[in-house]
Amino acid sequence: xxxxxxxxxxxxxxxxxxxxxxxxxxxxxxxxxxxxxxxxxxxxxxxxxxxxxxxxxxxxxxxxxxxxxxxxxxxxxxxxxxxxxxxxxxxxxxxxxxxxxxxxxxxxxxxxxxxxxxxxxxxxxxxxxxxxxxxxxxxxxxxxxxxxxxxxxxxxxxxxxxxxxxxxxxxxxxxxxxxxxxxxxx
Amino acid sequence: xxxxxxxxxxxxxxxxxxxxxxxxxxxxxxxxxxxxxxxxxxxxxxxxxxxxxxxxxxxxxxxxxxxxxxxxxxxxxxxxxxxxxxxxxxxxxxxxxxxxxxxxxxxxxxxxxxxxxxxxxxxxxxxxxxxxxxxxxxxxxxxxxxxxxxxxxxxxxxxxxxxxxxxxxxxxxxxxxxxxxxxxxxxxxxxxxxxxxxxxxx
Numbered sequence: 238x239x240x241x242x243x244x245x246x247x248x249x250x251x252x253x254x255x256x257x258x259x260x261x262x263x264x265x266x267x268x269x270x271x272x273x274x275x276x277x278x279x280x281x282x283x284x285x286x287x288x289x290x291x292x293x294x295x296x297x298x299x300x301x302x303x304x305x306x307x308x309x310x311x312x313x314x315x316x317x318x319x320x321x322x323x324x325x326x327x328x329x330x331x332x333x334x335x336x337x338x339x340x341x342x343x344x345x346x347x348x349x350x351x352x353x354x355x356x357x358x359x360x361x362x363x364x365x366x367x368x369x370x371x372x373x374x375x376x377x378x379x380x381x382x383x384x385x386x387x388x389x390x391x392x393x394x395x396x397x398x399x400x401x402x403x404x405x406x407x408x409x410x411x412x413x414x415x416x417x418x419x420x421x422x423x
Numbered sequence: 424x425x426x427x428x429x430x431x432x433x434x435x436x437x438x439x440x441x442x443x444x445x446x447x448x449x450x451x452x453x454x455x456x457x458x459x460x461x462x463x464x465x466x467x468x469x470x471x472x473x474x475x476x477x478x479x480x481x482x483x484x485x486x487x488x489x490x491x492x493x494x495x496x497x498x499x500x501x502x503x504x505x506x507x508x509x510x511x512x513x514x515x516x517x518x519x520x521x522x523x524x525x526x527x528x529x530x531x532x533x534x535x536x537x538x539x540x541x542x543x544x545x546x547x548x549x550x551x552x553x554x555x556x557x558x559x560x561x562x563x564x565x566x567x568x569x570x571x572x573x574x575x576x577x578x579x580x581x582x583x584x585x586x587x588x589x590x591x592x593x594x595x596x597x598x599x600x601x602x603x604x605x606x607x608x609x610x611x612x613x614x615x616x617x618x619x620x621x622x623x624x625x
Contacts, residue, residue, distance in 0.1 A: 248464070249460050252456075252459075252460060253447075253456070256447050256456060257447055260444075260445075260446070260447040260452070261444040261445070261446060261447075264439075264442075264444040264445065265439035265442065265444060266439075268438060268439040268442050269437065269438045269439045281455070281459070284455070284456070284459050285459055285462065288459050288460060288462065288464055289462075289464045289465075291464065313606070344432075345435060345436050348432055348433065348436055349436055352433075352436075363433070364433075366430070367429075367430045367433035367434060367437075368433065368434070368437045368439070395426055395429055398429060399424040399429050402424060402429070402432065403424060
């Protein structure tokens with residue numbers, strides 16, 4: 238009985254230690270990827286998994302591991318959300334997709350559009366790098382892949398985004414430039 | 424543009440840039456953590472030991488759909504006239520909203536193995552609120568040839584993100600009188616079949 242109680246107490250301590258590390262970063266992670274009103278429930282979901290799978294939490298990488306759990310929670314949440322959207326559209330209920338912040342400048346809006354154009358996995362890699370400030374090795378842990386694959390992918394996405402932004406910066410707004418001839422023969 | 428410059432540009436559009444977070448030390452955070460720590464970490468039914476009081480179900484996602492389905496109940500009845508081997512009383516199951524708890528976890532053979540009812544079948548008729556499946560294989564809990572799933576009248580039968588289509592194969596499991604969805608039931612993909620095989624055949 239005493240031993241059971243001691244085990245429970247030590248498990249709770251271990252949980253609190255992990256929570257201390259991941260609690261606030263997880264709120265930001267979820268806030269970046271879901272509607273504000275869903276963050277609380279999603280956080281509950283993630284923490285419950287952390288509690289149940291405490292033994293699986295890597296000692297030197299609790300945060301990327303927790304992001305990985307959150308990512309799966311979000312994917313499930315999103316799948317079910319798409320279902321709800323279709324259902325509400327069918328019954329004619331007013332439903333609006335959650336919107337992001339108001340973009341204050343055309344440059345920010347352009348960057349946002351460039352992000353939107355990325356395939357989902359690329360977008361997640363760049364967000365984990367820019368917003369969560371993770372290293373390729375940590376991004377690999379979130380996405381369950383290798384650091385090398387992340388580095389290659391990250392480099393490619395960075396070049397693509399930087400190109401798009403420089404092009405955007407050069408083109409006066411509302412004017413599209415066809416650079417294809419210029420690009421050729423270089 | 425250097426990588427650092429790009430990162431700065433991206434940081435400027437970070438949706439959580441000026442969002443306040445709650446530290447784990449506030450009283451509401453502490454009560455949240457206490458609540459979680461009072462759930463049994465070894466449960467295999469994917470719900471807190473005190474559902475309802477413990478937390479709101481997450482499945483806001485399919486809230487509209489689930490609300491209707493729960494109101495009518497989803498009844499999975501074993502047997503049917505055509506059933507070649509129907510025996511014993513029908514098994515009745517309801518669709519519980521708190522099953523959304525399962526939505527968080529990747530489908531796990533260990534959890535699936537605890538489901539008392541599991542089968543592979545093909546949808547032979549989908550008529551509004553009723554889906555009839557011809558059972559190809561029982562993994563657990565039955566021997567009937569036909570399974571009928573009833574949903575609320577006027578609704579197509581739906582279980583978290585997929586609908587039943589005639590001629591398509593599905594894997595369906597249920598526990599504690601409840602159809603398990605959130606990945607534990609769904610179209611019979613090779614991936615899901617492998618998990619079923621691992622859960623019930625190994």
